[in-house]
Amino acid sequence: MSQPHPTPKSCLDLFWSFTLIALQGFGGVLAIIQHEIVDRKKWLSREEFIEEWAIAQILPGPNVVNLSLMLGARYFGLRGALSSLAGMLCIPGIIALFLGVLYATYSTNAAVMRATNAMSAVAAGLIIATGIKLMAGLKWNALGLRLCSLFGLICFMGVALLRWPLLEVLIVLGPIACGLAYRALKVSR
Numbered sequence: 001m002s003q004p005h006p007t008p009k010s011c012l013d014l015f016w017s018f019t020l021i022a023l024q025g026f027g028g029v030l031a032i033i034q035h036e037i038v039d040r041k042k043w044l045s046r047e048e049f050i051e052e053w054a055i056a057q058i059l060p061g062p063n064v065v066n067l068s069l070m071l072g073a074r075y076f077g078l079r080g081a082l083s084s085l086a087g088m089l090c091i092p093g094i095i096a097l098f099l100g101v102l103y104a105t106y107s108t109n110a111a112v113m114r115a116t117n118a119m120s121a122v123a124a125g126l127i128i129a130t131g132i133k134l135m136a137g138l139k140w141n142a143l144g145l146r147l148c149s150l151f152g153l154i155c156f157m158g159v160a161l162l163r164w165p166l167l168e169v170l171i172v173l174g175p176i177a178c179g180l181a182y183r184a185l186k187v188s189r
Contacts, residue, residue: 006042008075011083017041018068018087023095029064031130043071050137064088142184143177151177 008014025032038049056066072084138145158169
């Protein structure tokens, strides 16, 4: 029998946890939230995180905000959801406003331009590293690692190489993947 997960101690714990997550990954926190929630705090298993993340992605709005709302609600209901949301948005929002004013003032500076280019490379690396780390959870996916990888490769080729709009690629690939997963789950019963 598996051990129960540790849980947040209070709404204040949720607030500060999500504030620190948001501050660490300003603009792209998937790798950080996965590390904090799964590896460090152990509030979710890797499989639970992947399931929650999948739901957060299909809901309207920013994925990480959706995830914070879902986790907050899971542990403390509406109060927890609002605490998590406040943690994700309040302090980082104030910092973003301050940085926006600074950027508007110094955006033509050569050093600032080089720094923003370097940050783009770091963000791409974080996304790739997180994708690789989360691939381990695909072993339990109904489609399996190979078929999921094939769908990922087709999506990458369509968007990155052929420059097709992401929405159109997902409208085509999504129903196909869902249909195959449904069939695989139906057969396995």
